[in-house]
Amino acid sequence: MELLASPAxxxxxxxxxxxxxxxxxxxxxxxxxxxxxAQTAAxxxxxxxxxxxxxxxxxxxxxxxxxxxxxxxxxxxxxxxxYGMQLNxxxxxxxxxxxxxxxxxxxxxxxxxxAQSELPEAKRGFWTAGIGVFVLWNVFTLxxxxxxxxxxxxxxxxxxxxxxxxxxxxLWPRLRSREAGAIAVACAVVTVVAVxxxxxxxxxxxxxxxxxxxxxxxxxxxxxxxxADRRPGPQPGRDGGV
Amino acid sequence: MVLxxxxxxxxxxxxxxxxxxxLVPARILGNPRMLxxxxxxxxxxxxxxxxxxxxxxxxxLVPDARLAAAAAAAVALWLRAPFLVVVAAGALAAAAAxxxxLP
Numbered sequence: 001m002e003l004l005a006s007p008a009x010x011x012x013x014x015x016x017x018x019x020x021x022x023x024x025x026x027x028x029x030x031x032x033x034x035x036x037x038a039q040t041a042a043x044x045x046x047x048x049x050x051x052x053x054x055x056x057x058x059x060x061x062x063x064x065x066x067x068x069x070x071x072x073x074x075x076x077x078x079x080x081x082x083y084g085m086q087l088n089x090x091x092x093x094x095x096x097x098x099x100x101x102x103x104x105x106x107x108x109x110x111x112x113x114x115a116q117s118e119l120p121e122a123k124r125g126f127w128t129a130g131i132g133v134f135v136l137w138n139v140f141t142l143x144x145x146x147x148x149x150x151x152x153x154x155x156x157x158x159x160x161x162x163x164x165x166x167x168x169x170x171l172w173p174r175l176r177s178r179e180a181g182a183i184a185v186a187c188a189v190v191t192v193v194a195v196x197x198x199x200x201x202x203x204x205x206x207x208x209x210x211x212x213x214x215x216x217x218x219x220x221x222x223x224x225x226x227x228a229d230r231r232p233g234p235q236p237g238r239d240g241g242v
Numbered sequence: 243m244v245l246x247x248x249x250x251x252x253x254x255x256x257x258x259x260x261x262x263x264x265l266v267p268a269r270i271l272g273n274p275r276m277l278x279x280x281x282x283x284x285x286x287x288x289x290x291x292x293x294x295x296x297x298x299x300x301x302x303l304v305p306d307a308r309l310a311a312a313a314a315a316a317v318a319l320w321l322r323a324p325f326l327v328v329v330a331a332g333a334l335a336a337a338a339a340x341x342x343x344l345p
Contacts, residue, residue: 007325010324010325010326011325014325014326014329015329018329018333035245039245039246039249042246042249042250042253043249043252043253045253046249046250046252046253046254046256046257047249047252047253047256048256049256052252052256056249056252060245066244066245066247066248066251067248069248069252070248070251070252070255073252073255073256074252074255074256074259077255077256077259077260078259079287080256080259080260080263081259081260081262081263082263082283082287083260083263083287084259084260084261084262084263084264084266085263085264085266085271086263086280086283086284087263087264088263088264088265088266088268089268089271089272089280092268093264098261098264099261101264102257102260102261102263102264103257103260105260105263105264107291110287111287111288111291114284114287114288115288155307155336155340156337156340157333157337158307158311158332158333158334158335158336158337158338158340159333159336160295160307160308160311160336161307161308161310161311161314161332161333161334161335161336161337161339162311162329162330162332162333162336163295163332164292164295164296164308164311164312164315164332164336165311165312165314165315165318165328165329165330165331165332165333166325166328166329166332167288167291167292167295168292168296168312168315168316168319168328168332169315169319169325169328169329170288171285171288171289171291171292172319174284174285174288175285179282180282180285183282183285183286183289184285184286184289186286187285187286187289187290187293188289188290188292188293190290191289191290191293191294192293192297192303195294195297195298195301195302195303196301196302196303197301198301199301200298200300200301203290203294203298204287204290204291204294206290207286207287207289207290208283208286208287208290210286211282211283211285211286211287211289212279212280212282212283212286214282214286215278215279215280215281215282215283216275216278216279216282
């Protein structure tokens, strides 16, 4: 009960439910693409990165080779490497926790962790969202694979809208400063321009590069802030807001 | 059987990509300039994720009911609603917009 008092845990759980339910559409689509139940389950357990999984079965369903399915999935998953670097610096997991954290490193867990304003909250947010999405995503993958299309399209229930709202809710509290606002605008423009030009997953990488360059070039550290910022994600003195 | 090989290989590649990030020594990121860059990176990634989930479908820009979800979520955030309410507002807005005939 004490855990539920933590805002980060509550955010993590909402994110887990909204994302986990989407496993139904992956399971159903994977079964429709001709993968067996065990193969579908293996993708959700081992690959565990929604975009990569959809790309993999998309290529397989389209008659593509195993190698091109793997390449599409790998390209989409590149951003997880950037996330890993950031989370390693933020959370500093050691030993087996490093491997566990790596497997749980996905959009949702990273977003939940980095949106928190204090380190303990960032940790709780990461593990709650990571484990929560992992469990629910895998359970609902099985449900989707077993039921097939019988449950209908999760979009009908507005689940894709829930994902949009969740990411916006995690971004919102970080937009208080003018620099952050400028970076957000630049990255939004880069993303919109890159979506039609690059394979899925790559626009996020483009935005990451632009943000990092802007962060290095345009935002000289002001002494007071530089001293206050010990970690990249949660920024002391700034209200998390969620 | 051949497909099994590619599934397991792709799973390994996915995990290796994630783990590679964790193997970058944290102290490399420890100076103030890198801290600013990392803070900017967080804003950039969250912005890009928001935009991608709102308007993209594969490699196409598809304006649809998700825009209503983003607008509803923004209003909820403006009103300082709790996170769960924001997420629910997004889902309700998208479902309602689809009922109203939007794609």
